[in-house]
Amino acid sequence: AEKPAEGDSAKKELTLGFIVGSREHVFYNLIEEGIMTASKDLGFKAIVLDGELDSNVTSDHINNLVAQGVDAIALSCNDPGGTTPAMEAADKEGIPVFTFDCTSDVTDVVKCFVGTDNVEGGRLGGQETVRLAEAGKTVGIINFDEPQSCIDRRTGWEEVVKASDKKLNIIDIGNYEGDAAKAEQLMSDALSANKNDIAVVFAVGDPAATGALAAIKAAGADTKIIGFDGNPEAKAAILDAENGKYWVSEISQNPIEIGKQISQNMVDYLNNGSVAESKIMIAPYIITAENAAK
Amino acid sequence: MEKLKAWLKKNMVIVFLIGLCIGFGVTTDTFFTTKNVMNLTSQMAINALLATGLTYVIILGGIDISVGSVAALAGVFSAMVGLMFPNMSVFLSIIILIVSSLIIGGICGFFNGIMITKFKVVPMITTLATMTIARGVTYIVTGGTAVFGLPTQFSWLGAGRLLVTDSHPNGIIPIITLFTIIVVALMHILLSKTVFGRHVYATGSNLQVAHLSGINTNRVILKSHILCSIMAALGGVLVASKLQNGQPGACEGYEMYAIASTVLGGTSLSGGSGSVGRAMFGVAIIAVINNGMNLLSISSYWQKVVIGSIILLAVIFDMSQKKKA
Amino acid sequence: MEKLKAWLKKNMVIVFLIGLCIGFGVTTDTFFTTKNVMNLTSQMAINALLATGLTYVIILGGIDISVGSVAALAGVFSAMVGLMFPNMSVFLSIIILIVSSLIIGGICGFFNGIMITKFKVVPMITTLATMTIARGVTYIVTGGTAVFGLPTQFSWLGAGRLLVTDSHPNGIIPIITLFTIIVVALMHILLSKTVFGRHVYATGSNLQVAHLSGINTNRVILKSHILCSIMAALGGVLVASKLQNGQPGACEGYEMYAIASTVLGGTSLSGGSGSVGRAMFGVAIIAVINNGMNLLSISSYWQKVVIGSIILLAVIFDMSQKKKA
Amino acid sequence: MNPCLQVKNISKRFLGVKALTDVSIDFHSGEMHCLLGENGAGKSTLIKIISGVYDATEGEVIFNGQKVSFQNPRQALDAGISVIHQELSIANDLTVAENIFLGAEQRQGFKMLLDRKRMNKEAQEILDFMKVDIQATQIARELTAAQQQMVEIAKVMTKKAKVVIMDEPTSSLSGHEINALFEQIKILKKQNVAIIYITHRLKEMFEMGDRVTVLRDGCKVETFNIADVTEKELVASMVGREIQDYYNRQEHTAKEELLRVEGLTGKKGEFKNVSFRACAGEIIGFAGLVGAGRTEVMEAIFGARDYSSGKIFVSGKEVVFRNPIEAINAHIGLVTEDRRRTGLMLNAMIKNNIVLPSLSKNSKKFGFLDLKWEKEVSEDYVDKLKVRTPGINTVIANLSGGNQQKVILAKWLLANSKILILDEPTRGIDVNAKSEFYALMNAFVANGGCIIMVSSELPEVLGNSDRIIVMREGEIAGELHYKDATEQNVIELASLNSKNT
């Protein structure tokens, strides 16, 4: 894409298109919050669309944003490369493409990616697991097998837990498919199968942690939960006298920051023709009862 | 002996269910533990309620694919109401849950029923619309976030257990199981022993005949849809209670398992015949398969293949035996 | 004048569609741009193919809720085959896509058809099972991750555009649109102009009469299900081609929009009447609403509410006019 | 004496159709008042207005001296008007007792719970009293059409109604059951109930009726005292002109053998050891009581029902039809006994129905439809068979029964049938349409075709057949030449009592 003339951009308000992974997920709604804050601060018009975690829908949205004549597009690709043809077509039309949360390695048109280092987040989850479990105990993971972000978390978690010298026994509790109630059932069944003897469970997303919490309480087990995302309900649970006995730790992303940063980079690119860094990894961090209140 | 054979032929589903249980009993060492059996009954509860309501509308020759969405709406509604009473007693929480499901189920069921009887929209399309609209409303009222911060009392009905012992410090018998048994039993009696129930069968068997016999068929259809949605809503508030949390995305796709359970229980999709009690065997089959496969750590991908095949097999098996009888 | 009125009454859906377009044309300044209109036609393609196949089985009085899963299976299958030919030409890619859909659609449709005709399992349950099994198989063969790394040629059919100009560096006319128009037109002719098509209507109108009139109704049902699944599979390979990528989670829930489109187009869920051509108006209505609401930046939550309401409204509107006629 | 029920200046308009025009009739208690008229004359419409199914466009209904306007069947029932409708009104999935008490269930426990025991007991009592062999606890689906009709009769008997309306109650009944029905009617009369009775069978009217009102094209022609009128006068009044002997017997000459059946035995014992032959130029009548197994034999011949043993020969060659397709290819046609369920695609057009079995053989290249051919042949047959309709594009559900039957006949003529099997071909069809239908049958055999006619209406069998085969409990009880056949000896052969003689 060509560098826009300096004088122009000062006057004309920019219109930026965003496609979030799914409006049915708090995490993305928080990213949207970040985008909206940035839109006020930086003075651009934001069009935010729901990708419904469906690459076909996301591709259609990209084409439609191009037809609407937006100045730049940012999207969350839930799998490596699913939206490549549409992204490349947009680029060819002179509209720069950005990604957040999940990116595509298949194409080189992406100007900039802002997201969490999910492998690192998984490692933090692994550290917490090792910290919370006594040696030789069983620890489990509730995973979500499809989104690349969650696959990465699992990779990081397994790496650390396997490497620990506590000789923890790892079990796979199952694929919760994004449904809290399904996670509840998986967790109850795992507790049955292991006679309540699971020391720690790592949930790759907050809905899974919510389900696990209900199952653990009902079973009368004392399994500790480590969640992922940093949603408000996670913080509330950690601070709660009762629930905080189980849900003790959370690996938090910073979705609002992701939303702000992606916006900033888009504006920068449109103003300067380039971005400072093409991959911005926002470090995940651990939340426990000590720092949850902030 | 002959009698036993005839009974077996008519009740292949039960035989099938027992077979499954024995199978999992042999292949795992936890299937028949008290804890697992109790879990299993509590896991059946939601689908049992959905299938109970669906039995009514399927006997009418209709269908309701909105049950999952109605459940979710009722769930978040009850959670939002619950937030207004941070110091609620267990008793109040039960009232909140039940009243929420009556309100949301009543509204959605009334809407479905009116569309079908007054506007003559076929049930599949009516409930498809309701499914979409109710889900939309759920997301609008919650803003897409889970409704959380509810007190523990809120989860008594959905997650509590009775009979605390030393080895079971949290109790043995799930309250949700008892509650569901009572509701399902009442709904079974309503369908099989009352005049209203008879009118449901008659309307489903032949609407024209029922009308000419002086039955207000529109009212029967309307009431059945209200009951169906209330059952769905009850399922939804129980999920919320269980999770102590109102999830806008809850119960998505549950309609399909509920329909399958009802059909497995012998209710015919063309209407006129079926039974709440027998639908429970369908519910049990699906729950046992899920639970057993989880105990065996079968991957969720293979679980899909297995559950689809078993539904098909059970239906074929059941039918082929009935034909011979 | 009278004739126009009569025509309008019979074709309320078209009036509805035109009204929607005018509405969005007035409220947005991009709806009627070439780019947007072309996007719109290409975005209709998948649902158009699904609805076309569904029209056949719905005319038979059946249903197929497995179309979304069959589409996904065919999509990943075509992508996996495509990976074996890293240097494929555009021509070969088209062959791969079409042959994949014939194979997967053929197998799934045959399975559905045999279950329905030989094992007498009702279509709803048969296709519910196929829906679950096909999705499971799709996840198993892919291990849950997308099949990627396909060459650009693979996406010619699904994402390519003809007529490249300066202002349209990607071309104007979507190839997927042309392809879909041809397939849908052929399927329309098959249904409306051939003996086989007539047999589909006859079987759906009254199975027994058709059988006693010398029609091999089982074969008609089997063939229709194969056609329906092939259309679904074609839709699926086009998604894969469009995304240059085989997604195991693709097309989930698409069956509901396809069914709604078919019904909006006037095909009756009780069988015996309907038309592929008219189903396309239903497809267009849904696509226009989606597109228009996005242009108006209506939130996706409200979109659900609006689309559910409009499906309901359109059906009520259409029926009330027909009754008066 | 004051009339118990009056209709005054009733008119009824459906979209585009005027079904009734200014009809006024008085009905009296203790009297059986018959309604007579051709198919589509408006008889059923009138009773549906009386019983709250339809609203009248104009006019009023006066019941017990008061103007009434029932909004639904419930209100009419509550007022004491009870109806047996023309279409069978049975809920197949319910038991006999549940059907009998449908809408008027016996209750217990706070009026919510069903009192099954009492319903079963009382239902069984009335069935036994009517001397029909039906169990109150049977599922209605398991009953034959005749038994279902008897259940409907039992249902009105329990209602203690002041007016009982019966719309063609005997169309699926045979002699034995008709007698049982007449016994009940006598009881109703004694109880001073007003009876409105619709039938196309004049004989029944003369046997049981007191008065008769003739309707033609939705208008009332006249009300007669049955004692003062002849059959001929009634028919003339109904049709609008004199009709001669409507069986119009013609002499046929049997030619070469077209069909021979040897020792045909059904898989479930529906029929046993059935043998007969039928020749070109003949009409063979099949008589018997309802349930004698005639329908099943015909279905077996047509390839629509499996049989366990026996042989079928067409034109001397042995055939085994695995399905109707093969029978149709051998030029056999079957007009089934249940027009609406197995005879017609009711929501399709006339032309679509006519060409259905012949489509494949008359298509263009690649299986394309020949629409010109479809139009031509349909119009041709509609003309030839004098089907009364605005055109071949009319939806067949809108035709009268007789005209529907002609379309079915056209369908098999077009399919080039040589052997036509007609199962109860004139059920529910008015006398005029019947006589036209018989003429078509005669023309068909005169052209070298062969007809096998199953009918429970004896006059029809006697009036048209060359030979009469009588079935009893699945077996052939005897065969009579028409000259030797009388109602008496056919009934004797058909009924159980004569088994030992």
Ligand SMILES: Nc1ncnc2c1ncn2[C@@H]1O[C@H](COP(=O)(O)OP(=O)(O)OP(=O)(O)O)[C@@H](O)[C@H]1O
């Ligand atoms: N619901 C309806 N809608 C439109 N037309 C109707 C309807 N019901 C009856 N008709 C028409 O009204 C006229 C009278 O029909 P009706 O059924 O009363 O005749 P009928 O005398 O009972 O005939 P049959 O002897 O065949 O039973 C016919 O022309 C019929 O087609």
Ligand SMILES: Nc1ncnc2c1ncn2[C@@H]1O[C@H](COP(=O)(O)OP(=O)(O)OP(=O)(O)O)[C@@H](O)[C@H]1O
């Ligand atoms: N599936 C079956 N199993 C056992 N018996 C049967 C079965 N189907 C029919 N029958 C018996 O076969 C006989 C023939 O029944 P059906 O009423 O069809 O005879 P029909 O002579 O054609 O009567 P209609 O005069 O009404 O046409 C009856 O006695 C019936 O009970």
Ligand SMILES: O[C@@H]1[C@H](O)[C@H](O)CO[C@H]1O
């Ligand atoms: O990739 C996303 C986010 O990172 C978040 O955890 C929500 O679920 C996943 O699908």
Ligand SMILES: [Mg+2]
């Ligand atoms: Mg009539």
Ligand SMILES: [Mg+2]
């Ligand atoms: Mg018969």
